[in-house]
Amino acid sequence: MRRHLHLSRSHTKTRTGAAILVAAVCLAVSMGHTNAADLTIQAGQSGKPISPNLVGIFFEDLNYAADGGLYAELIQNRSFEYSPTEQPDWHPLEFWELQKRGGGDGSVSVANMRPIHENNPHYALLQVRTPGEGVGIANGGFGGIPLQGGEAYEASFWAYQAFMGIMWGRGDNSIPMRVSLRLETADGEVLAEARMEILGRQWRKVSARLTPTRTVNDARLVLLAHAQGALCIDMVSLFPEKTFRNRPNGLRADLAQALADLNPRFVRFPGGCLVHAGGIRRYYNWKDTIGPVEQRRARPNHAWGYHQTMGLGYFEYFQFCKDIGAKPVPIVAAGVSCQHAGHSPGRGQEGLPMEEMPAYIQDVLDLIEWANGPATSKWGAKRAAAGQPEPFGLKYLGVGNEEAITPVFKERFQMIYEAITEKHPEIVVIGTSGPFAGGEDFDNGWAFAKELKLEMVDEHYYVSPQWFWDNLDRYDRYDRNSAKVYVGEYAAHDRDRRRNTLRSALAEAAGLTSFERNGDIVHFTSYAPLLARRGHTQWHPDLIYFTGTEVFLTPNYYVQQLFGQNSGDRYLETTFEAGNAKKLAASSVIDSESGDLIVKIVNGDGEPVAIAIRLAGFASDVAMKAVKTVLTGPDADAVNRDGEPPVVKPASSTETIRPSFAYTAPAHSLTVFRIHR
Numbered sequence: 001m002r003r004h005l006h007l008s009r010s011h012t013k014t015r016t017g018a019a020i021l022v023a024a025v026c027l028a029v030s031m032g033h034t035n036a037a038d039l040t041i042q043a044g045q046s047g048k049p050i051s052p053n054l055v056g057i058f059f060e061d062l063n064y065a066a067d068g069g070l071y072a073e074l075i076q077n078r079s080f081e082y083s084p085t086e087q088p089d090w091h092p093l094e095f096w097e098l099q100k101r102g103g104g105d106g107s108v109s110v111a112n113m114r115p116i117h118e119n120n121p122h123y124a125l126l127q128v129r130t131p132g133e134g135v136g137i138a139n140g141g142f143g144g145i146p147l148q149g150g151e152a153y154e155a156s157f158w159a160y161q162a163f164m165g166i167m168w169g170r171g172d173n174s175i176p177m178r179v180s181l182r183l184e185t186a187d188g189e190v191l192a193e194a195r196m197e198i199l200g201r202q203w204r205k206v207s208a209r210l211t212p213t214r215t216v217n218d219a220r221l222v223l224l225a226h227a228q229g230a231l232c233i234d235m236v237s238l239f240p241e242k243t244f245r246n247r248p249n250g251l252r253a254d255l256a257q258a259l260a261d262l263n264p265r266f267v268r269f270p271g272g273c274l275v276h277a278g279g280i281r282r283y284y285n286w287k288d289t290i291g292p293v294e295q296r297r298a299r300p301n302h303a304w305g306y307h308q309t310m311g312l313g314y315f316e317y318f319q320f321c322k323d324i325g326a327k328p329v330p331i332v333a334a335g336v337s338c339q340h341a342g343h344s345p346g347r348g349q350e351g352l353p354m355e356e357m358p359a360y361i362q363d364v365l366d367l368i369e370w371a372n373g374p375a376t377s378k379w380g381a382k383r384a385a386a387g388q389p390e391p392f393g394l395k396y397l398g399v400g401n402e403e404a405i406t407p408v409f410k411e412r413f414q415m416i417y418e419a420i421t422e423k424h425p426e427i428v429v430i431g432t433s434g435p436f437a438g439g440e441d442f443d444n445g446w447a448f449a450k451e452l453k454l455e456m457v458d459e460h461y462y463v464s465p466q467w468f469w470d471n472l473d474r475y476d477r478y479d480r481n482s483a484k485v486y487v488g489e490y491a492a493h494d495r496d497r498r499r500n501t502l503r504s505a506l507a508e509a510a511g512l513t514s515f516e517r518n519g520d521i522v523h524f525t526s527y528a529p530l531l532a533r534r535g536h537t538q539w540h541p542d543l544i545y546f547t548g549t550e551v552f553l554t555p556n557y558y559v560q561q562l563f564g565q566n567s568g569d570r571y572l573e574t575t576f577e578a579g580n581a582k583k584l585a586a587s588s589v590i591d592s593e594s595g596d597l598i599v600k601i602v603n604g605d606g607e608p609v610a611i612a613i614r615l616a617g618f619a620s621d622v623a624m625k626a627v628k629t630v631l632t633g634p635d636a637d638a639v640n641r642d643g644e645p646p647v648v649k650p651a652s653s654t655e656t657i658r659p660s661f662a663y664t665a666p667a668h669s670l671t672v673f674r675i676h677r
Contacts, residue, residue: 035579035580035581035605035607035608035609035610036579036580036609036610036611036612037576037577037578037579037581037584037609037610037611037612038575038576038577038611038612038614039574039575039576039577039586039599039601039611039612039613039614040574040575040613040614040616041572041573041574041588041597041599041613041614041615041616042572042573042574042616042617043572043588043597043615043616043617043618043659044615044616044617044618045572045573045617046570047570047571047572047573047589047590048520048570048571049520049569049570050516050519050520050568050569050570050571050589051484051519051520051522051523051524051569052265052567052568052569053265053266053327053523053524054265054515054516054519054522054523054524054525054563054567055262055263055264055265055512055525055526055560055563055564055567056264056265056266056267056268056326056327056329056524056525056526057259057262057264057266057267057268057326057526057527057530058267058268058269058272058488058489058526058527058528058529058530059267059268059269059270059317059530059531060269060270060271060272060273060274060528060529060530061270061271061274061301061304061308061312062272062274062301062303062304062529062532062538062539063304063529063531063532063533063536063537063538063539063542064142064306064532064533064536064537065529065530065531065532065533066308066311066312067142067306067307067308067309067311067312068142068533068536069252069255069531069533069546070251070252070255070256070259070312070531071251071252071309071311071312071316072239072240072243072244072250072251072252072253073237073238073239073309073311074141074142074145074146074153074221074238074239074240075139075141075145075221075236075237075238076095076139076140076141076142077092077093077094077095077096077139077307078139078235078236078237078309079120079122079123079234079235079236079294079298079309080092080093080096080110080122080123080124080234081120081121081122081298081307081309082094082095082307083300085300086300086301086305086306086307087305087306090307091110092110092122093108093109093110093124095139095140095141096108096124096137096138096139097137097138097139098135098136098137099134099135099136099137099138099222099224100132100135101132101133101134101135101136101224102132102133102134103130103132103133104128104130104131104132104133104134104135105128105129105130105132105135106126106127106128106129106130106135106225107126107127107129108124108125108126108127108137109124109125109127110122110123110124110125111123111124111125111232114160114203114232115234116158116203116234116235116294116295117294117295119288119295119296119297119298120234120235120294120295120296120297120298122234123158123232123233123234124137124232124233124234125162125230125231125232125233126225126230126231126232126233127162127167127229127230128225128227128228128229128230129228130228131225131226131227131228133224133226134180134224134225134226135224135225136179136222136223136224136225137222137223137233137236138184138220138221138222138223139220139221139236140186140218140219140220141219141220141221141238141548142533142536142548143218143535143548144186144217144218144219144220144548145183145218145219145220145221145238145548146216146217146218146219146548146549147183147191147212147215147216147217147219148212148215148240149191149212149213149214149215150211150212151211151212151240151241151242152209152210152211152240152241152242153183153192153209153210153211153212153238153239153240153241154207154208154209154210154237154238154239154241155181155183155194155207155208155209155210155221155237155238156205156206156207156208156235156236156237156238157181157205157206157223157233157234157235157236157237158203158204158205158206158233158234158235158294159179159198159203159204159206159231159232159233159234160198160200160201160202160203160204160231160232161173161176161177161198161199161200161201161229161230161231162229162230162231162232163229163230164177164227164228164229165228165229166228167230171228171229174199175199175227176197176198176199177197177198177199177225177226177227177229177231178195178196178197178225178226178227179195179196179197179198179206179223179224179225179226179231180193180194180195180196180223180224180226181193181194181195181196181208181210181221181222181223181224182194182221182222182223182224183210183212183219183220183221183222183238184219184220184221184222185216185218185219185220186218186219186220191212191213191214191216191219192210192211192212192213193210194208194209194210196208198231203232203234205235205294209241210238217548217549221236221238223236234294235293235294240252240253243256244256244257244260244320244323245323247316247319247323249293249311249316250316251312251316251320254551255531255544255546255551256320258544258551258553258557259324259530259544260323260324261561262557262560262561262564262565263561263564263565263567264324264326264526264564265326265327265564265567266321266326266327266328266329266396266524266526267317267320267321267324267326267327267328267329268329268330268331268398268488268524268526269317269328269329269330269331270284270317270330270331271284271303271331271401272303272331272401272489272528273303273338273340273401273402274301274302274303274304275331275332275333275401276333276334276336276337276338276341276400276401276403277302277303277337277338277340277341278299278300278302278303278337278341279302279337279341279342279348279350280336280337280350280351280352280353281352282299282302282337283332283333283337284299284332284333285297285363286313286314286330286332286363286367286370287363287366288310288313289310289312289313289314289315290313290314290315290370290382290383290386291382291386293309293310293311296309296310296311296313297310298310302341303338304538305538306536314330314367314370315383315386315388317330318371318388318392319388321392322388322392327393327395327396328371328392328394328396329396329397329398329430329524330367330371330394330397330398331397331398331399331400331401332364332367332397332398332399332416333400333401334399334400334401334403334409334412334413334416334432335351335352335357335360335409335412335413335415335416336349336350336351336352336400336403336406336408336409336412337349337350338401338402338403339403339404346404349403349404349406349408349409350408351408351409351411351412352412357412357415360416361415361416361419364397364399364416364419364420365419365420365423365424366378366379367379367397368394368397368420368423368424368427370382370383371383371391371392371393371394372391372392372393372394373391374391375389394427395426395427395428396427396428396430396456397420397427397428397429397430398429398430398432398458398486398488399413399416399417399420399429399430399431399432400413400431400432401432401458402432402434402435402460403432403434403441404434404441405433405434405440405441405444405445405448410448413431413448414452417429417431417452417454428455428456429454429455429456430454430455430456430457430458430486430488431445431448431449431452431454431456431457431458431483432445432457432458433445433446433449433457433458433459433460434460435460436460436461437459437460437461437463437467437471442459445457446482446483449482449483450482450483453483454483455483455484456483456484456485456486456523456524457483457484457485457486458486458488459485459486459487459488460487460488460489460490460528461487461489461490462489462490462491462493463490463492463493464492464493464494464507465492465494465503465504465506465507466507467492467507468492468507468508468510468511469507469510469583469585469604471511471514472510472511472513472514472585473514474514475514475515475517475518475521475522476514476517476518478518478521480520480521484521484522484523485521485522485523485524486522486523486524486525486526487515487522487524487525487526488524488525488526488528489526489527489528490508490511490525490526490527490528491504491508491527491528491541491556492504492505492507492508492511492556493541494541497540497541498540498541499540499541499637499639500541500542500554500555500556500639500640501555501636501637501638501639502555502632502633502635502636502637502638502639502648502668503604503636503637503668504541504555504556505554505555505556505558505559505631505648505670506559506602506603506604506636506668506669506670507604508527508556508559508560509559509562509563509585509600509602509670510583510585510602510604512525512559512563512587512600513585513586513587513600513602514585514587516563516568516571516587516589516600517571517574517587519571519589520571527543527556527560528543529542529543530542530543530544531543531544531546532544532545532546533545533546533547534546534547534642535547541554541556542554543556543557543560544557545642547642550642550643552640552642553640553646553649554639554640555631555633555638555639555640555648558631558648558649558650559631559670561650562600562629562631562650562670562672563600566591566598566600566629566672566674567589567591567598568589568590568591568592568598569589569590569591569592570589570590570592571587571588571589571590572588572589572590572597573588574586574587574588574599579609581603581605581607581609582604582605583602583603583604583605584601584602584603584604584605584609584665585601585602585604586599586600586601586602587599587600588600594676595676595677596674596675596676596677597615597673597674597675597677598672598673598674598675599613599672599673599675600670600671600672600673601663601665601669601670601671601672601673602669602670602671603665603666603667603668603669603670603671604636604668605667605668606635606636606667606668607667608664608665608666608667609664609665610662610663610664611662611663611664611665612660612662613660613661613662613663614659614660615659615660615675616659618659619659620658620659620660621658622658622659623656623657623658624656624657624658624659624675624676624677625654625655625656625675625676626654626655626656626657626673626674626675626676627652627653627654627655627673627674628652628653628654628655628671628672628673628674629650629651629652629671629672629674630650630651630652630666630669630670630671630672631648631649631650631651631669631670631671632648632666632667632668632669632670633647633648633668634647635668636668638668657673657675
């Protein structure tokens, strides 16, 4: 089979180079490597410009990706806002336990008469009838709080003194309520403790730095009151001091580092279906996610059936992008709900009433001002107050996600689009082509994008591994004068859909070579979903799995990492003569910043392939240093299992190569040559 990866097919060789390559290929065949192929890269040419931002990440809060995941908060239901609208058996005191120590007696209930803020309506009323050794509440986080001995944690809560003594008696409210805050093991061993006093009727935040004496994975935080009376309590929190980049209200360090190690050029957030799954007037509202955390409006995660504290909000998303050098790509609703909303699959799309659209459009414009406006502007001042006086530099904004392309959608999308382009022509608005790689919504979405002359369109597809191999030329046929493509959600779903096999990862790698080859039209790509907590996973497969203490990297993760860490900004013409090999793909790019030539080779076959590689345009006698990285495993069904050393993991070596060299690509492998010219 002859695989052409570009239109031109220059394939001349020097006689000496050809003899060496023929000898190497013959040796490989004699050793049992029956497949043979020629790979030619036009390394002497300048290549064509491609997107330098091709590989990014898409974060959506499903699978407990935010609370209980990337957001470093260790307390679950910290502000007593859980409800049956999220899960039928939940209530505001879910995951809290009343504590009665050493003869103590009392009760805990939920109140809403004097909240910290109208956006945070519920709080706990702790009443102590008999102090004993303490009456209070305890929280075990998300299946037990993991603590590292000797590491510091910031524990905090908000409180005010409801009364002292008996509620209807003559208690002395000038006497403070004595409180202790503890980290304990599941059986009550105290690992760290702080004591404080609460006095007065005004809400105030109380904090303590706690350092546990040893490492445990199933601790709990306990708040105890030590006098007769009552406290109102809210926003009980526990954060590791060492968050990612040591940010307050920050991200879990190991998970955030795993994302940073992908070297993503952009981050898309917060969804996904998340932005519009709740129905009209229940869109994800970015304004509810900024400002002091105690003033943010928590919400049911309508799309995925649990709770969002909004502690991980727009400021934290933008800050993470800045910390890792990635472009922020926020997504806002297009003025319509998901077509599957309201328990009506395929029939649930509703549009915001037209009289409400101007206010909604203003919210979108306010977002741009918040991100990019000067600190003296209304919304820029709110960004500056949070610690970011300089603009974040927002350039891309997605409007909508996977909508059915109906008249209701088109009318509202166009209103939003025209308002943005009129006031902020510097913003690239990303449209949508529905949830599939083809079909009615796909065709209508692209036709609508061309009608409006959109600059970029978001495509989504979750397909079989074979689909990627069968569609390597998909973007070769796209109109270069039309909108650019963002492959915003994609993954290879292998057989039972639940396993991150090497087969699926290599299919995605093959797809990525075609994205690179077409990097003049495909500008962004992001695998989905990104994160999944074990025991709380609604969707498989995912890129990264985790528990409270561990992070598990899949073969698919390593594919994304190798492409993200070895990206380029110019594509070189690359031609395969693939022989009998059925699943071979390759791409070649130049990283202008380093000057490196990067060649990626995917062998999806079950046999090794002997490849004669030629860097056309280079003098035949020049020697170059190259870092060779190989990702492979024992077979196509190989997976990385939790708690075991990964069987699919990249291995690198440094080699000296010449412009004509032989390489045997292992069965089921991705190989990256990074050549220092």
